[in-house]
Amino acid sequence: MTNQANHQDTSAHLTDKSHLQPAIQAWKYYLKDQARSPHTVKAFIADLNLLDTYLVPEITIGEITLKDLEKFTDWLENERGVPCSPKSLSRRITSVKSFFRWAHNYGVIQTDPADKLVQHPVTSPLPTVLTYQEVRAALDTANAFRNDDTPDARPYTLLKLLLETGIKKGECQSIGLNHLSLEDPQNAHVFIRYANQRYRNKERKLPVSEAWCKAFDEYAEQYQPEERLFPWTARRLEYILEDITEEAGFEKRISFDMCRWTSVLTDLIEGVPPDEIRQKLGVSKVQFREVRAKLRKLAVQQGFTINNPSEE
Numbered sequence: 001m002t003n004q005a006n007h008q009d010t011s012a013h014l015t016d017k018s019h020l021q022p023a024i025q026a027w028k029y030y031l032k033d034q035a036r037s038p039h040t041v042k043a044f045i046a047d048l049n050l051l052d053t054y055l056v057p058e059i060t061i062g063e064i065t066l067k068d069l070e071k072f073t074d075w076l077e078n079e080r081g082v083p084c085s086p087k088s089l090s091r092r093i094t095s096v097k098s099f100f101r102w103a104h105n106y107g108v109i110q111t112d113p114a115d116k117l118v119q120h121p122v123t124s125p126l127p128t129v130l131t132y133q134e135v136r137a138a139l140d141t142a143n144a145f146r147n148d149d150t151p152d153a154r155p156y157t158l159l160k161l162l163l164e165t166g167i168k169k170g171e172c173q174s175i176g177l178n179h180l181s182l183e184d185p186q187n188a189h190v191f192i193r194y195a196n197q198r199y200r201n202k203e204r205k206l207p208v209s210e211a212w213c214k215a216f217d218e219y220a221e222q223y224q225p226e227e228r229l230f231p232w233t234a235r236r237l238e239y240i241l242e243d244i245t246e247e248a249g250f251e252k253r254i255s256f257d258m259c260r261w262t263s264v265l266t267d268l269i270e271g272v273p274p275d276e277i278r279q280k281l282g283v284s285k286v287q288f289r290e291v292r293a294k295l296r297k298l299a300v301q302q303g304f305t306i307n308n309p310s311e312e
Contacts, residue, residue, distance in 0.1 A: 064100075069113060135262060138250070160215060174193065189208065204280070
């Protein structure tokens with residue numbers, strides 16, 4: 001049975017006279033069928049359950065109006081008595097709009113009451129990054145572990161990779177040894193792969209330096225990884241970054257996200273074309289608009305002037 005048929009079967013028993021809860025459960029099956037992450041499904045369903053508790057009992061899907069949804073968002077923001085950050089409010093509005101768009105697209109309701117529900121844009125605060133001096137200090141500290149009485153190349157191999165490639169925590173964990181192309185250290189690469197077809201557009205080929213290749217050789221000899229590059233939990237890798245943080249005496253805590261933003265900020269400052277930075281991050285052109293604006297602000301914070309402010 002095709003996905004389209006599955007979607008139709010999921011919503012076939014629903015009408016505009018159906019109550020909200022059965023529709024929420026049908027939408028839950030639809031989201032899972034679309035291979036949405038468990039975290040996303042859980043958040044979306046919780047948001048719709050919250051709407052269900054707010055609305056009058058026994059209301060049908062077809063009876064819900066734009067005014068009802070506007071009152072719901074106002075209640076979330078001002079009357080519920082539980083803090084609702086701008087980011088949480090924005091996500092809940094997204095959940096509501098997605099649900100009613102699905103119900104409308106599959107003929108459950110004739111009109112979409114959430115179509116004109118205002119989605120307030122949310123700009124998250126600027127990320128924390130390492131300065132040039134802090135990058136040098138962190139790498140020197142990580143390198144010192146390689147020259148210790150008990151040499152350990154793992155901290156440097158991890159940190160150097162993050163700062164060169166800007167990859168995410170999950171991407172780092174998923175790197176297999178067969179994703180490395182290191183035969184020619186002057187033209188070495190790591191391939192970022194995704195098992196889920198949904199994320200194939202994020203796959204990319206990222207260069208790594210000769211210095212990283214040399215550190216990897218030491219690391220591989222010491223730890224003998226067999227399949228994955230870093231065969232440890234995400235938390236264990238975070239502890240390694242914390243070890244570097246403490247040894248370097250930093251007040252700010254080195255994290256995967258900090259390394260990711262530091263990596264592409266360095267690229268921007270050094271004049272790497274914006275679209276190359278976007279492809280390095282594996283994000284869409286729409287997503288990159290906010291990313292690029294933040295990078296420019298971060299560059300100004302660090303005393304750099306970017307000569308070409310125009311969008312691509």
